[in-house]
Amino acid sequence: MKNRIEEIRKDRGIRQEEFARLMGVSRQTISSLETGKYNPSIFLAYKIARFFGLAIEDVFIFEEDQEGKSDEKQ
Amino acid sequence: MRNSNRRLISSIVEILVGGALFVCSLTGVLKDQYWGSCGVTLMTIGAIFLVRQIRYRSDADYKEKLDIREGDERNRYIAMKAWAWAGYLFVITAGVGTIAFKIAQKNTQSLMCGFAVSLIILLYWICYMVLQKKE
Numbered sequence: 001m002k003n004r005i006e007e008i009r010k011d012r013g014i015r016q017e018e019f020a021r022l023m024g025v026s027r028q029t030i031s032s033l034e035t036g037k038y039n040p041s042i043f044l045a046y047k048i049a050r051f052f053g054l055a056i057e058d059v060f061i062f063e064e065d066q067e068g069k070s071d072e073k074q
Numbered sequence: 075m076r077n078s079n080r081r082l083i084s085s086i087v088e089i090l091v092g093g094a095l096f097v098c099s100l101t102g103v104l105k106d107q108y109w110g111s112c113g114v115t116l117m118t119i120g121a122i123f124l125v126r127q128i129r130y131r132s133d134a135d136y137k138e139k140l141d142i143r144e145g146d147e148r149n150r151y152i153a154m155k156a157w158a159w160a161g162y163l164f165v166i167t168a169g170v171g172t173i174a175f176k177i178a179q180k181n182t183q184s185l186m187c188g189f190a191v192s193l194i195i196l197l198y199w200i201c202y203m204v205l206q207k208k209e
Contacts, residue, residue, distance in 0.1 A: 021142070029148040041147050 002061040006034040008052050023047055082127045088120030161198070165191055 009019055016034075020027040023044065032038035033048075040048070049056040092113040099110025129136050143149060168190045175184035 021138075024142060024145055026142055026146045026149065029146055032148060038148050038151075044147055 001039050001063060002036060003033065004059055004061070005030070005048060008054070008059065009034075012052075022051065078127065078130065081123065085120045085123035085127060088116050089124065092116030092118075092120055161194065165194055168194075 009016070014022075016030050017027050020030045023030070025044065029038065033040055045056055045060055049059045052059060092115070095104070095109050095113030096117065097113075098104040099107060099113060104110070130140055131137075168187045171187035172184050172191065175181075175187060
């Protein structure tokens with residue numbers, strides 16, 4: 001699943017470390033989310049979208065052909 | 075960290091039990107030296123966890139780092155996946171071992187490997203059934 005986390009985060013001038021701390025996850029998790037290696041749980045996806053004040057579909061882009069694929073590509 | 079108090083108590087218990095085993099082995103109450111080694115191992119593990127617990131309670135940065143590491147969903151996912159991979163690799167290794175030992179005419183070892191494969195598959199099946207009802 002593609003997402004706009006990096007773009008939105010950079011727009012708002014938030015560093016990865018700070019964003020990770022605010023979301024209660026590790027910096028590596030944010031990095032993996034931004035590079036598309038890891039798909040978040042619905043809970044984390046909501047938390048991120050809510051933090052940015054956006055709807056979940058404005059942050060995460062659902063791709064039908066990706067359905068059922070592994071959460072972690074590595 | 076979840077169950078911080080419980081972990082602190084269990085590490086103290088580990089040190090005490092380990093110490094008791096070591097002393098019993100040293101004084102000859104327990105004849106087998108195996109228990110002495112077990113005691114030292116248990117004491118070492120207990121001491122490591124005790125130091126960790128003390129640091130967790132006194133160092134705010136370390137507490138935050140550990141809480142994030144424990145609560146991080148990707149970490150939990152990777153840990154689960156690592157267990158799954160370890161399980162697959164174990165089954166494959168034991169399966170290969172079953173055949174290899176049979177070819178080498180080491181029937182006992184072959185039987186043990188085969189038994190290990192059967193046991194892990196049985197455990198997987200039971201866990202799957204339990205989780206299917208639970209989740």
